[in-house]
Amino acid sequence: MTVKELTKNFKVHEREAGLRGALHSLMKRSFRTVTAVDSISFGIEPGEIVGFLGPNGAGKTTTMKMLSGLLHPSGGTIDVGGYVPFQQKEAFKKRITLVMGQKSQLIWDIPAAETFLINQAIYEIPDAQYRETVGELTDLLDLEPLLKKPVRTLSLGERMKCELAASLLHRPEIIFLDEPTIGLDVNMQETVRRFIKAYNERFNATILLTSHYMADVTALCKRVIIINHGRILFDGDLNQLVSTHAPFKVAKLVFSKQVEEVDLDRYGTLLHYEYPQASIQIPREEVSQQASRMLADLPVQDFTIEDPPMEDVIGMAFAAKEGA
CATH class of the missing domain: 3.30.70.980 (YebC, transcriptional regulation domain)
Structure with missing residues (x-):
């Protein structure tokens, strides 16, 4: 994965408060340009787990969305597994996955196993591979008692485990994890961390991880990239970060x-x-x-x-x- 001078600008509508501002906005809308990601460059090797850190509004999620093809960059180049993400090629989609801790792909009123079957069809996963992968994920995440329950009856931690499994059924080689443990209790956070590490080791998956829980980062990442105001402040070894700044x-x-x-x-x-x-x-x-x-x-x-x-x-x- 290679990113060079990646930039993303957004046009934001502005108006003054009150009736006068609303009337003026009807006649002439005012905009300003906000730079969410500002000419960042980095590379990630196959099989590497990298922490992508920064405060809210730093540009982490915007970068993730560009890397996964959800957003078109304003400038710069991206190569993810040999593909340009925003071209949305089918082969590219089968090699990646984006897991967002605050977004759900599971269908609320049916069991998670039904969503798994839908994803099998979407990704055209052969039956034998599907059964093998579901078996592996079920063992790693202890999903057996959850798969036949309606999603709405599951706890947050149970849903997150099913979300992870649904996202990994096609065995993606490149994984973008955006706050995967947000809202989970301490025990469930540890379960998810162990699973991510085991999946990385088993499939040599490349993982870019954002998290506000530093325990996620210290448990999984040897390297971190720190971003703020859309710019990279640090890219290097986690231990180097500690020795340099503390x-x-x-x-x-x-x-x-x-x-x-x-x-x-x-x-x-x-x-x-x-x-x-x-x-x-x-x-x-x-x-x-x-x-x-x-x-x-x-x-x-x-x-x-x-x-x-x-x-x-x-x-x-x-x-x-x-x-x-």
Whole structure:
């Protein structure tokens, strides 16, 4: 998959509030151009899982829609599996799938198994392959008790599992996942993550994933692309992102007796202290040294060293880019 100088502009109608604005709009409509995606370029290798991250309105979903052929770009070029997506060739559609966590393709009043049969016909899946794929997906997602129930009777997590299965019946090689775990509870999120990883390993599928849940990204992606205001801020190794924008770790301590704040400032930057718990930020290169000192000097009952939350790391990346 290759994207070069990809751009998408939208014309947006504007008018002033009130009756006067409404009357003026009837006579002469005013528009402004909004750039949702601004000359971005990147490539993704076959079998790679890449996190595509950014705040709401950053351009993630617009990019996904252009990559899957739902939107025509305003500029630039796209090659997805050897095809130009917006040409909407049948062979291209059989190689990709787009899963949007907030959109449903399942028919509400009939069992999910009926939607599966409809998709079999649409994608012209041979009977033997269809049965084999349904069997594999049923095992991976534990769908057996769900397939014959009307979709409206399923929970959100159960529907999401069926949505994933319906989207993957034709064994797509390229998958665009837009917030696949949104609204799911913690256990169901983990189920979906395990399934995505297993599908990638089994079929060497190329996956571009957007998610606001950083646990999705850290569990599945070695590489991330960060986008904001339609421009790419970072494209690289997830660990590199952490080391570049968060060159520190956080020590979390539980004390067996009271200590003074001034005593904790000697080991790093004190983030929080309310007896018996404290959090101290320590430069990565000093972690071993300071950890040994704290364990030797302080009445430590429990002690952990953690990376900062990924949400904070991405926030620091945004701040660094805006300040550059």
